[in-house]
Structure formats: structure tokens, C-alpha cells
Amino acid sequence: MNAYAEDLSHIHDDGFGMIARGAAATLLDALAAAGLGPADGPIVELACGSGISSRILADAGYAVRGFDLSPAMIALAHERAPGAGFEAISLYDAPIESSVAVTAIGEAFNYLFDERAGFDAMNAVFTRAFEALVPGGMLLFDVAQPGRGLPRAEHTVWTGDGWRVSSETIEAPARRRLSRRIVSHRETSDGERRTEEIHELELYDPEELHSALCHAGFSVKALATYAGEYHFSAGHGGYLAMRPRTA
Ligand SMILES: C[S@@+](CC[C@H](N)C(=O)[O-])C[C@H]1O[C@@H](n2cnc3c(N)ncnc32)[C@H](O)[C@@H]1O
Structure with missing residues (x-):
């Protein structure tokens, strides 16, 4: 299907950038706290959308590689962050190179546009990301969970x-x-x-998600906000999963 086509991509970019901006700020703070910087490796953005977070991360000095299923989103990302590398492919096919951070911001793992998507496919990305991250590196993402659309339509x-x-x-x-x-x-x-x-x-159950991240080797922090710019509410969870330095 043609998801996030030209108009919805423009609207998301123009009106809903607070999630990506907050996530980028969260990630930059967490990387600095972990003593990691641009010299330690690139950042891989899965479902990078229109490149809002990619631009912020690139401006902070990081090499950024972004992947998104939507060609319209990728066209916007090229305009916004010309120094970063973008490709219009599914996150489930995206190469995850050795990196300081991997992101999947804006419910990326929940969307079923790619028929392979689902809990097992997300879990496989957790394993690939863990293996690709440098010690102390991190996976930042948010997911929709049961209760996202309740109690009524x-x-x-x-x-x-x-x-x-x-x-x-x-x-x-x-x-x-x-x-x-x-x-x-x-x-x-x-x-x-x-x-x-x-x-x-x-929708992914928080306990199953937590246990999948731990099983992959991550130490996990559930987030209340993305840097105070975006506050998670019922049925929407943000996670900062770190590869321990000893792993
Ligand atoms: C809500 S938007 C978030 C975009 C961006 N991360 C942000 O926060 O502004 C969700 C994005 O996920 C992308 N997406 C959904 N399924 C995908 C998949 N299997 N592979 C890559 N991108 C995907 C959509 O094309 C869309 O750009």
C-alpha cells in the first residue's frame, strides 16, 4: 500500500514533529551521559520519516543513516538533512551497521504496512541492533500498546x-x-x-516487550517523556534500551 504518501507526509512533517524533536534531544542527552559521541560511530534511524530527528543528530556531528518505507518521507528527509544518507526501504531490510545508537521513533514497529511486521520481526531487530551497537550504545524507540485506542472509538x-x-x-x-x-x-x-x-x-504488551529486550541483552529504561517535548500517555510507551558495557 502507498502509506505516508505525499500529503500525509507533508502534514506529519509540518504538524507532528514534536515526537522526533523530543526523541532526538533524549538521545543526545543519553549519549552524552554514556560518554559516547560522534567519533564512536554513526546513528541508524529506522522509519526516519521526514528526517526531523536525523537533522538534529547530524547537526550534533553524528553520521546518520535513515531508512523509511515511504518515498515521500525520504524525499523530505533528503531536503532537510542533505548530509545524511537516506534510503526508501523497509526497516526490516535496513542494514544496521556498527553504531552508537539505533532509533525507531513514532510507533515504527507497530505498523503492518510490511507484511513481515509484528512482534517476532521487532524482536529480530532488537537482536540485530544489540549486535551492531558499540558497548554503551543504545536503542531508542516507542510503541503503541494495548489501550492506545480505548475506551471508545x-x-x-x-x-x-x-x-x-x-x-x-x-x-x-x-x-x-x-x-x-x-x-x-x-x-x-x-x-x-x-x-x-x-x-x-x-499492539505490543509492555511486559512481553520488556522481557524480549532483556533477553536480547539490553538494560531497559521506560520513558515518561521524550525530553519534556512529548509526554507518553496510556497505550504509548517509550524505551531507551542500552547495550551494557560488559556485554
Ligand atoms: C509516525 S511516522 C514517524 C516518522 C519519524 N520517525 C518521526 O518521528 O517523525 C511513522 C513512520 O514509519 C514508517 N514506517 C512504517 N512501517 C515501516 C517499515 N516497515 N519500514 C520503514 N518505515 C516504516 C512510515 O513510512 C512513517 O514514516
Whole structure:
């Protein structure tokens, strides 16, 4: 499917950048606290989107490689962070080279656009990331969890400069699935353009997630916020998973 096509990519970039900005700040603080810096290796961004965090990390001196399934997102990322390397491929095919950090920001592991996605595929990325990280290196990510769309179907509208977008969310607790119907309206030179995308997400149980990270070898910190810029709420969890120096 054509997910995060041109209009939704623009809208996400223009109106929802606080998650990526907060995550980048969280990561830079955590790397500094761990005594790691640009000389220790690059940062790999899985589902990098429009390159908002990539640009911040590149400006801090890091070499950044970003991967995203959406060509429209990757086109925006090239514009925003021309010094970083980007490729339009699935995160499940992305090479994870030796690095100081790996990110998967904005519910990257939950989306089912790639038919291989799901808990086992996420778990395989945990193992690959752990093996690629330098000692003290870290995996930063957030995931949607049961309760993300409860207690009832939710309908929300956001507006920005030249666009408005609405999202209807329905959660199927027994199947641990969430469905979002996202309708975008964007002003263009030919008038208003309407596009619709359906996003299916698998929801991950926090305890199972924690135990998968520990099993991969990480020491895990659950996050309340991304640097105070974005606060996690019910059904949305942020994690900083560190490869211990002794591992
Ligand atoms: C909510 S956006 C977050 C983008 C960016 N990380 C940010 O925080 O601004 C989710 C992103 O995940 C990407 N995505 C979903 N499934 C993917 C997959 N299997 N491989 C790579 N990217 C994926 C989408 O294309 C989209 O750009």
C-alpha cells in the first residue's frame, strides 16, 4: 500500500514533529551521559520519516543513516538533512551497521504496512541492533500498546497551514490491533485535495516487550517523556534500551 504518501507526509512533517524533536534531544542527552559521541560511530534511524530527528543528530556531528518505507518521507528527509544518507526501504531490510545508537521513533514497529511486521520481526531487530551497537550504545524507540485506542472509538481533527487532517481510531483488544482511518485535506494550486489512508497497527504488551529486550541483552529504561517535548500517555510507551558495557 502507498502509506505516508505525499500529503500525509507533508502534514506529519509540518504538524507532528514534536515526537522526533523530543526523541532526538533524549538521545543526545543519553549519549552524552554514556560518554559516547560522534567519533564512536554513526546513528541508524529506522522509519526516519521526514528526517526531523536525523537533522538534529547530524547537526550534533553524528553520521546518520535513515531508512523509511515511504518515498515521500525520504524525499523530505533528503531536503532537510542533505548530509545524511537516506534510503526508501523497509526497516526490516535496513542494514544496521556498527553504531552508537539505533532509533525507531513514532510507533515504527507497530505498523503492518510490511507484511513481515509484528512482534517476532521487532524482536529480530532488537537482536540485530544489540549486535551492531558499540558497548554503551543504545536503542531508542516507542510503541503503541494495548489501550492506545480505548475506551471508545476516537475521532480527532488537527489543522495547520494549508491542511487539516482527521483520524478515526478503533482498537480491537482481543486481536491486539488498532486501525486508524486518516483523511487529509490539503490546499494545492488546483484546489483542495483529499486523501485517505488506513493504518493497521499491532499492539505490543509492555511486559512481553520488556522481557524480549532483556533477553536480547539490553538494560531497559521506560520513558515518561521524550525530553519534556512529548509526554507518553496510556497505550504509548517509550524505551531507551542500552547495550551494557560488559556485554
Ligand atoms: C509516525 S511516522 C514517524 C516518522 C519519524 N520517525 C518521526 O518521528 O517523525 C511513522 C513512520 O514509519 C514508517 N514506517 C512504517 N512501517 C515501516 C517499515 N516497515 N519500514 C520503514 N518505515 C516504516 C512510515 O513510512 C512513517 O514514516
